[in-house]
Amino acid sequence: MRRTFDGELQSMHGQFTKMGLMVNENILRAVKAFINHDKNLAMEAKKKDKDINEIEVAIENFCFQLIALQQPVSSDLRSIVMVMKASSDLERMGDHAVSIARSVIRVKERHNKRIPEVEAKIAEMAEIVKSMVEQVIDAYVRVDEEDAYRIAQIDSEVDKHFVEINHYCIKQMAMDPEVVPGGSDYIAVAGYLERIGDYVTNICERIVYLKTGEILELN
């Protein structure tokens, strides 16, 4: 009985990890589409989000059945609850990837005036976010509380990038009207990345919860 249950817990963790990797891939896809103005890739990111939503539903149902049939307590229950809540965070990170993809698709052939230095900054920001997502999935697998604290701290770098991009774009938009439509897209995309960083922080909080049973605010 316990062996079956352990196997099912393993399977749940596996599904969650898989979902995390799918989300990370889709964030990268969306950001790449944005940087390269690649509408096809953006469409692909939009499509892939369906798979992410499906796996979230599957995970939720699986967790529900696990609780109903196995009536787990203490740390097992805690880890199931963790996956149920954190899979919502992953799903929303995926939604933000779609929002980034949409901003690529939305742009008509209007040839927005681009700001290369902002695009470079967004690429840099995306790189940090990507590494946060990768690390948090890894920390989750190992239930590594120390790592969770450390990863949550990287979020302040993400926030710093957001503020810088925001200020820089506003300055540029005020100087050159042609920059306005593109600039406001830059701000939006940086905002999505910033929110993804927040969700990673949420998952870090859940790892701490898994280890200690304490629900903390890490930002």
Add this chain to the structure above:
Amino acid sequence: MRRTFDGELQSMHGQFTKMGLMVNENILRAVKAFINHDKNLAMEAKKKDKDINEIEVAIENFCFQLIALQQPVSSDLRSIVMVMKASSDLERMGDHAVSIARSVIRVKERHNKRIPEVEAKIAEMAEIVKSMVEQVIDAYVRVDEEDAYRIAQIDSEVDKHFVEINHYCIKQMAMDPEVVPGGSDYIAVAGYLERIGDYVTNICERIVYLKTGEILELN
């Protein structure tokens, strides 16, 4: 035993409803602060968010104990899971209220050039969002699936407002550089309201789940 359990479920629903009302109040507070450029009110909204975070933690712990001690199945378990996940949605709606409040506090005495027609549109948008939040709490209490479908549909009006505000601000910012800092704040605030509408839709989906056991996408 069952009587105690029913009482505890009632208490859980009561806590969730209370949290919903607190979040709604804080959204209104933040939007009012934004429209009236009222920094004190914005500071108050920021403070109140702590209470919201605390009640979320309390609800999560309460739900966890309920599952661990009572080992509920089927519809009871479903309603506990619903509250656990939907309280995260409420908490994030609260976070967006804080983001709106922050954009009020951030503005130095720089006297942004205002666009009254956009402020009116944001107030209108906030009114719709407020009514969605109120209705979803009510639908949740009554587990009213029909209402959940109806409320989720209102979200398209919220999205429409967002797109309109976005386009109008971009046009104005391109015509008048002095409008740029304020215009980009308008777009951000409309974006937060739009996200709050999305979270309401999530809760609608959870009401449907509570009634039918089916996890749907309503947007």
